[in-house]
Amino acid sequence: MLSERRLEVLRAIVQDYVGTEEPVGSKALTERHRLGVSPATVRNDMAALEDEGFIAQPHTSAGRIPTDKGYRLFVDKLAGVKPLSTPERRAIQNFLDGAVDLDDVVARTVRLLAQLTRQVAVVQYPSLTRSTVRHVELLSLAPARVMLVLITDTGRVEQRMIDCPAPVGENSLADLRARLNSRVVGRRFTDVPQLVQDLPESFEQDDRGTVSTVLATLLETLVEETEERLMIGGTANLTRFGHDFPLTIRPVLEALEEQVVLLKLLGEAKDSGMTVRIGHENAHEGLNSTSVVAVGYGSGDEAVAKLGVVGPTRMDYPGTMGAVRAVARYVGQILAES
Amino acid sequence: MLSERRLEVLRAIVQDYVGTEEPVGSKALTERHRLGVSPATVRNDMAALEDEGFIAQPHTSAGRIPTDKGYRLFVDKLAGVKPLSTPERRAIQNFLDGAVDLDDVVARTVRLLAQLTRQVAVVQYPSLTRSTVRHVELLSLAPARVMLVLITDTGRVEQRMIDCPAPVGENSLADLRARLNSRVVGRRFTDVPQLVQDLPESFEQDDRGTVSTVLATLLETLVEETEERLMIGGTANLTRFGHDFPLTIRPVLEALEEQVVLLKLLGEAKDSGMTVRIGHENAHEGLNSTSVVAVGYGSGDEAVAKLGVVGPTRMDYPGTMGAVRAVARYVGQILAES
DNA sequence: TCTGGCACTCGTGACCATTGAGTGCCAAGA
DNA sequence: TCTTGGCACTCAATGGTCACGAGTGCCAGA
Numbered sequence: 001m002l003s004e005r006r007l008e009v010l011r012a013i014v015q016d017y018v019g020t021e022e023p024v025g026s027k028a029l030t031e032r033h034r035l036g037v038s039p040a041t042v043r044n045d046m047a048a049l050e051d052e053g054f055i056a057q058p059h060t061s062a063g064r065i066p067t068d069k070g071y072r073l074f075v076d077k078l079a080g081v082k083p084l085s086t087p088e089r090r091a092i093q094n095f096l097d098g099a100v101d102l103d104d105v106v107a108r109t110v111r112l113l114a115q116l117t118r119q120v121a122v123v124q125y126p127s128l129t130r131s132t133v134r135h136v137e138l139l140s141l142a143p144a145r146v147m148l149v150l151i152t153d154t155g156r157v158e159q160r161m162i163d164c165p166a167p168v169g170e171n172s173l174a175d176l177r178a179r180l181n182s183r184v185v186g187r188r189f190t191d192v193p194q195l196v197q198d199l200p201e202s203f204e205q206d207d208r209g210t211v212s213t214v215l216a217t218l219l220e221t222l223v224e225e226t227e228e229r230l231m232i233g234g235t236a237n238l239t240r241f242g243h244d245f246p247l248t249i250r251p252v253l254e255a256l257e258e259q260v261v262l263l264k265l266l267g268e269a270k271d272s273g274m275t276v277r278i279g280h281e282n283a284h285e286g287l288n289s290t291s292v293v294a295v296g297y298g299s300g301d302e303a304v305a306k307l308g309v310v311g312p313t314r315m316d317y318p319g320t321m322g323a324v325r326a327v328a329r330y331v332g333q334i335l336a337e338s
Numbered sequence: 339m340l341s342e343r344r345l346e347v348l349r350a351i352v353q354d355y356v357g358t359e360e361p362v363g364s365k366a367l368t369e370r371h372r373l374g375v376s377p378a379t380v381r382n383d384m385a386a387l388e389d390e391g392f393i394a395q396p397h398t399s400a401g402r403i404p405t406d407k408g409y410r411l412f413v414d415k416l417a418g419v420k421p422l423s424t425p426e427r428r429a430i431q432n433f434l435d436g437a438v439d440l441d442d443v444v445a446r447t448v449r450l451l452a453q454l455t456r457q458v459a460v461v462q463y464p465s466l467t468r469s470t471v472r473h474v475e476l477l478s479l480a481p482a483r484v485m486l487v488l489i490t491d492t493g494r495v496e497q498r499m500i501d502c503p504a505p506v507g508e509n510s511l512a513d514l515r516a517r518l519n520s521r522v523v524g525r526r527f528t529d530v531p532q533l534v535q536d537l538p539e540s541f542e543q544d545d546r547g548t549v550s551t552v553l554a555t556l557l558e559t560l561v562e563e564t565e566e567r568l569m570i571g572g573t574a575n576l577t578r579f580g581h582d583f584p585l586t587i588r589p590v591l592e593a594l595e596e597q598v599v600l601l602k603l604l605g606e607a608k609d610s611g612m613t614v615r616i617g618h619e620n621a622h623e624g625l626n627s628t629s630v631v632a633v634g635y636g637s638g639d640e641a642v643a644k645l646g647v648v649g650p651t652r653m654d655y656p657g658t659m660g661a662v663r664a665v666a667r668y669v670g671q672i673l674a675e676s
Numbered sequence: 677t678c679t680g681g682c683a684c685t686c687g688t689g690a691c692c693a694t695t696g697a698g699t700g701c702c703a704a705g706a
Numbered sequence: 707t708c709t710t711g712g713c714a715c716t717c718a719a720t721g722g723t724c725a726c727g728a729g730t731g732c733c734a735g736a
Contacts, residue, residue, distance in 0.1 A: 385700080
């Protein structure tokens with residue numbers, strides 16, 4: 001086990017490196033931190049830390065920089081979560097309170113997160129699978145054309161156009177609408193397939209075709225939209241990534257464009273509590289030089305979706321974690337109110 | 339007026355520079371193009387072109403690169419629109435045909451454009467102001483809570499939650515829905531305010547409060563959502579921008595994050611025909627080193643929105659214009675079918 | 677176990693010479 | 707009047723040398 005002081009040295013290295021973006025040497029360390037020992041001693045400690053793989057030198061005779069493993073130790077043992085200041089909290093709340101609909105909430109959240117952390121923000125829309133049905137609407141737009149509108153308790157709305165095999169009377173449609181709603185309102189989307197399974201049988205022979213078509217589209221929508229949607233922002237912050245970044249930034253931008261990759265990324269985060277994935281801990285190759293801080297958010301105790309930020313491994317972990325957690329909390333409140 | 343050959347020289351310079359990204363000299367020009375004259379002659383022509391401001395030297399004793407004015411002349415007089423190959427056209431159509439709803443159409447279009455042009459793609463959602471009303475739906479979610487759903491002929495759907503001053507009966511709601519629809523269906527969104535103006539008066543005293551509230555929200559939605567939505571993609575292509583791009587890419591990414599800026603950008607494009615804005619022709623400062631190629635698209639003759647790409651001024655104009663135009667055409671077809 | 681000292685490494689930046697692509701200009705030829 | 711070859715000139719880029727200095731590892735003594 002590493003001695004108390006060596007941990008302190010690691011903490012100092014991480015803090016300095018995050019601040020200056022330059023490898024930090026023994027002398028500079030003793031000057032900027034009150035370690036109470038001489039540079040030579042720090043050098044010995046650094047050698048030990050390097051042996052254990054927590055720090056590394058870019059080249060011989062340069063200072064040390066933390067490795068992924070070093071950041072991991074820092075996050076797990078040495079860093080707290082830095083709470084936001086009261087003005088910051090107030091600003092968050094004011095900003096989010098102005099939202100008019102779910103799209104707006106998500107859009108504002110992304111902006112907010114990006115601004116607070118000065119990194120790339122990713123916010124997932126509330127998931128269908130974890131939401132409950134507030135209402136299912138069927139609109140007759142043309143004799144054989146029906147629009148299906150799904151509304152969740154989190155305010156999300158999905159719609160699909162349905163071409164029916166035969167013209168549908170307004171009465172049949174109202175009937176179907178009523179029966180459908182009586183079965184599914186308030187239930188979870190994941191349960192819907194079972195709940196409507198035997199619905200066609202209870203209709204007249206004439207209407208069964210239409211009912212089946214509508215239900216088929218409904219179930220299809222559930223499957224398709226289970227691939228969650230998300231929104232990202234703050235990509236301009238990537239330019240603060242590092243000096244060499246033509247090479248660094250490219251794969252990151254590419255990864256960010258692939259919703260699939262991002263969704264997997266958020267999916268890997270724990271359902272409760274904050275998840276920090278550092279550098280190579282991220283499965284996706286393009287994100288090997290980035291860290292991801294993610295957390296679930298929801299209107300109640302349970303998370304309905306996740307949000308987080310993507311930034312360089314060299315990031316201010318305590319501050320970022322504080323911002324992410326605070327934003328998630330306020331978004332949850334907003335959703336609960338709507 | 340510039341002689342025929344000088345224009346030819348300009349064309350050659352633009353083509354070479356777009357290809358190589360390096361200043362092009364007189365000798366290289368005569369080697370790669372059959373101009374039929376010697377380098378010395380080309381040098382004279384170049385001097386003339388430089389006097390007129392069409393080309394410039396980055397430093398003395400380097401080759402020439404086109405100026406914004408040079409590109410402008412190239413686009414206006416020298417370049418055609420390069421049509422896509424048949425396989426390319428087929429690929430576009432196949433890709434777009436798979437879309438399930440409007441969001442999907444827009445998302446696919448963005449991907450497609452970005453891929454074809456290898457630049458940043460921007461696609462505007464069909465505008466409310468130029469669309470007509472397909473249907474207005476009112477859903478009672480709780481006694482005093484109504485959801486308003488707006489559906490356009492282009493498949494766009496907007497929804498708003500309304501808190502009514504008093505509980506609303508299902509009958510009153512149906513009545514309002516029917517009267518509202520009979521007035522506005524098939525009409526342009528811009529005409530809606532006038533069309534519903536006197537609607538409250540035709541209701542019983544009891545219901546007027548509710549009716550007014552609903553109408554107020556409806557009109558509000560029209561105003562808010564007139565700020566069009568859009569989607570962008572292909573930002574990873576920015577990395578191919580140039581060698582020096584830390585400085586170049588930054589303001590571009592920032593501009594792309596501001597929907598307002600992008601909307602203004604597209605708004606400046608002509609309603610019909612293709613618009614090319616080169617470098618400093620763009621009002622927004624961050625986009626001074628980029629060119630924008632935009633075109634309107636729509637289901638009929640009239641454009642309901644615009645789409646385009648943003649790339650370096652040094653871009654393949656004929657190819658880009660061809661791709662943009664072709665994609666716009668196919669998207670129009672898809673919208674017309676839905 | 678800590679500390680001061682010392683030799684060593686190596687990236688960085690300054691300085692300089694060389695190279696070569698590209699230019700402008702001019703005088704001769706078509 | 708336009709074109710062309712020749713020629714001197716400019717200047718970015720390349721590469722080599724050198725001194726500097728931040729940083730290291732190791733060792734002997736407290």
